[in-house]
Amino acid sequence: MMTRTVDLRSDTVTKPSQAMRAAMANAVVDDDVLGCDPTAFCLETELATITGKEAALFVPSGTMGNLISVLVHCEVRGSEVILGDNSHIHIYENGGISTIGGVHPRTVKNNRDGTMDIDLIEAAIRDPKLEICYPTTRLICLETTHANCGGKCLPVEYIDKVGELTKKHGLKLHIDGARIFNASVALGIPVHRLVQAADSVSAKILRKTLGGGMRQVGVLCAAALVAVQENVGKLESDHNNAKFLAQGLNRIEGLKVDVNSVETNILYFDILEGTNITALKLCKNLEEHGILVMPESSFRIRLVLHYQISESDVQYTLSCIQQAVTGVPDENGGK
Incomplete structure (x- = not known):
């Protein structure tokens, strides 16, 4: 049974943190x-x-x-x-x-x-x-x-x-x-x-x-203030996780990532010709494991990191992708 959600569709999918929710509740408007x-x-x-x-x-x-x-x-x-x-x-x-x-x-x-x-x-x-x-x-x-x-x-x-x-x-x-x-x-x-x-x-x-x-709009602006004051400092971690994810994907047979092109929190990976899976099938397979991603084309997928994606989430994602693409579990367990 699926117990974990890793949403890599976009950095627009983040949910308000507890600090944001508190700021919204107490906002003077x-x-x-x-x-x-x-x-x-x-x-x-x-x-x-x-x-x-x-x-x-x-x-x-x-x-x-x-x-x-x-x-x-x-x-x-x-x-x-x-x-x-x-x-x-x-x-x-x-x-x-x-x-x-x-x-x-x-x-x-x-x-x-x-x-x-x-x-x-x-x-x-x-x-x-x-x-x-x-x-x-x-x-x-x-x-x-x-x-x-x-x-x-x-x-x-x-x-x-x-x-x-x-x-x-x-x-x-x-x-x-x-x-x-x-x-x-x-x-x-x-x-x-x-x-x-x-x-x-x-x-x-x-x-x-x-x-x-x-x-x-003060209710929304209060949350935005928290984001500016507290979450901007977390962006470097997002960038590091994106690079870590790109490196891991590049080690999976049948996938290709231009690791050097990953500068911030967005990355794309290609499914190579001859690999027995399409982007759509891979997306559906990952969704069954609680991982949400967006296909860019028939053999290309986009992933976006954000502050609610942890290093553990990245490991889990790599494990599930490797299992789906190669049929071989990640020896590190990915969890």
Whole structure:
């Protein structure tokens, strides 16, 4: 009978810790749409300090945060944004920048490390002299860590160069920083330095327009404060567990992981040709043992570590995967 759950689908599946639940229960709240919620104000003030920006704004999701930022920078309908072809905004956000904002996306190929070639970015910027034919380029978007590229961290030098490019052409720079703390910990560089070149805007009117004004949000902000103050320090352990998991997977016959590419808490592994199992079958097998993972394709699986995954969970996962793929139990027991 299954008695253990190891959820590796995403770092979005974490449950509130006891400290978070206590903070939520005791949160002092008011109406945030009216600008009166003290706990929301506390969180926004702290995040503005951490990021080195003038202001911060609590939003229900990273998708809404990205959408608001794009809409602020591209307030003229028909504006164009340059972004990676493998970016979260382009692939996973329902085309919101187009359907809601009338913003035209122009993609540049993402390299395996999440970057886009600077020369290709510059080549994609429209010539303002030909605005009668083309949309007007107003914004460039970057993502760090880059989820689809395996949680890669954009080097701060690269972000600075893109920032210089935006200034050269009179554009704005938005960074999708859903995992910016992972990047900060992995690179050993403060968040404010990583996003120094980025433009940041607090836009309460657009948040209200999009349905993001949730009134007594202090209950949620209290939990977020605990996460910022207590859980960021645990990210390095997540990264170490991801590397440990990648190394273990690479030792299982029939599987392949680019261990050196694992920089933060996201990793992918491939099921090699000739191995008598598909990604879907492996996922179903693991689910029977309480391990939840997501197939990326027929022979590729994504795993994401978070603070509620222990080293023991990693050992257990490796044991179950080895048993499923090779039929041979892990000699260490994995439990």
